[in-house]
Amino acid sequence: MLRTRTWLPLAKNLRFYYTVKTGQTTKDPHQVSKQIYSRIKATGPITVADYMKEVLISPTGGYYMHRDVFGESGDFITSPELNQMFGEMVAIWFLNEWSKVGSPKPLQIVELGPGRGTLSQDLLRIFDHFGALQSASLHLVEVSPVLSDIQAKRLCIQTENIVDPTSVIYRQGISHEGIPVKWYRQFDDVPDMFTLLVAHEFFDALPVHKYQKTDDGYREVLVDVDSNKEHSFRYVVARDETPTSKLFIKPTEKREHLEVSPESLILCKKISEKLEMNGGLALIADYGHSGTGTDTFRAFKKHKLHDPLVEPGTADLTADVDFNELKRCATEAGGVIAFGPITQRDFLLKMGIEHRYKALEANAKPEQLEGLKYGYRMMTDKDQMGERFKFLALVPSVLEKILEKYPVVGFH
Incomplete structure (x- = not known):
């Protein structure tokens, strides 16, 4: 999402949302801050x-757990919410590549971090239009109770919560198109079958470790309490090497600052393994870089930059995705081949968004044109989003011969 841009009222013409009233995000807006403060005082810098992790998904006050964070009243806006063209281009990509391998069934569409369910809604609409x-x-990986409520209202005719503690599915329903929809808290629990997976603005919210180059080599940047102000925090640099700095920093590294997301790498490997074992396609879209990013960890509140260490739990935390590392991790075992990363602009234009725009423009009402x-x-x-966002496609390597003859659309 382009979190540095201000949400404009005119964009209301493009999407209409269910309103979920979440008035009190937490009983105490400083609860997360107090939790982190107590933890650091007890065990030292983190x-x-x-x-x-604590700020974003703490069950008692995490940013994503108790509020609707999207749109005009939230802190950022995403491409699928601007209008339906984004979701349509993604859907057409999946349909095109799926058809190349014979449109195998049964089929599961998987979205990681579905937000308000807008992208999944567009995918189902286009798939249904083509009888696919x-x-x-549909399988949704979502940790937020509030967002899963919004997704359910948008996507389904009816849903039910599953209270069985042994079930990996915590909610299920039937979509407006008549297909099963299921919710999971982690990707590991998604069933094994032919999968079309999309992760749009998901990896940027996964935790990163930060490092700074010093005279003694790379040292990890930690968060400590600020003794000058109650429940306030500051950055400190670790005196010695930490386990992650030994594991993830390459001998050839030259950057003054860098960030590594082990969770992202592990997840990318799991996605690749699922595609290799069961067949499928994955499309990862996020803002990021190709191994050149430095100090990108930041916060956004009400569409503006915000100090990540101030009022934790009230603002979104994010860091640019290292697409080079995702690609390396996805392909190192040899079971998957990757295409990209390419810019969002290139992907959308190659998918034909300009033609779709002109068609919508020709039929739009005057008040919708702006x-x-x-x-x-x-x-x-x-x-805007055109260059900052990147797209990466993952496909099983057994399809290599087919794709040599029929290249992956959007990436050539």
């Missing part, structure tokens, strides 16, 4: 990765 939902199901143009420009302009 890694930025641990800080991110027979023997299909919003339509705004959304198109936000997604494709080089100084």
Whole structure:
């Protein structure tokens, strides 16, 4: 998501949402801050990765756990919410590549971190339009109770919560198109079958470790309490090497600052293994870099930059995705081949978004034109989302011969 951009009222013409009233995000807005403060006082400084986990997904006050964080009243806006063109291009990509391998069934569509369910909604609409939902199901990996409520209202005719503590599924329902929809808290629990997986703005929220180059080599940046102010925090540099700095920093590294997300690498490996064993396709879209990023850890609140260490739990924390590392991790075992990363602008234009835009423009009502143009420009302009966002595709290596003859659309 382009979190540095201000949400404009005109974009309201493009999407209409269910309103979920979450008035009190937590009983005490400083609860997360107090938890982290107490933890550090008891055990010493913590890694930025641990800080991110506590801030974002703490059950008692985590940022994602108790509020609707999207849209005008939230802290950022995502491409699928600007208008339906983004989701349509992603859906067409999946349909095209799926058809190359004979459209195998049963089929599961998987989305990691579905937000308000907008992208999944567009995927199901396009798949249904082309009669491609027979023997299909939708599987959503979501940790937030509030967001899963919003997703359920958007996507399903009816849903039910599953209270069985032994079940890996915590909610299930039937979509408006008539297919099963299931919710999981972790990717490991998603069934093994042919999978079309999309992760849009998911990896950027996974925890990162931060490192700084010193005269003694790379040292990890930690979060400590600020003794000058109650329940406030500051960065400190570890005196000695930490286990992760020994594991993840390469001897050839030259950057003054860098960030590593072990959780991202582990997850990317698991996705690759699922594709290799069961067949499927994956599309990862996020803002990031190709191994050149340095100090990108930041926070956003009400669409503006915010100090990550101030009022934790009230702002989104994020770091740019290292697509080079994702690609390396995905392909190192040899079972999967990767395409990209390419810019969002290149992907969308190659998928034909310009033609779709012109078709929508020709049929739009006068009051919709400004919003339509705004959304198109936000997604494709080089100084907006067009260059900052990258796309990476993963496919099983057994398809290599087919793809040599019929290259992966959007990436050539």
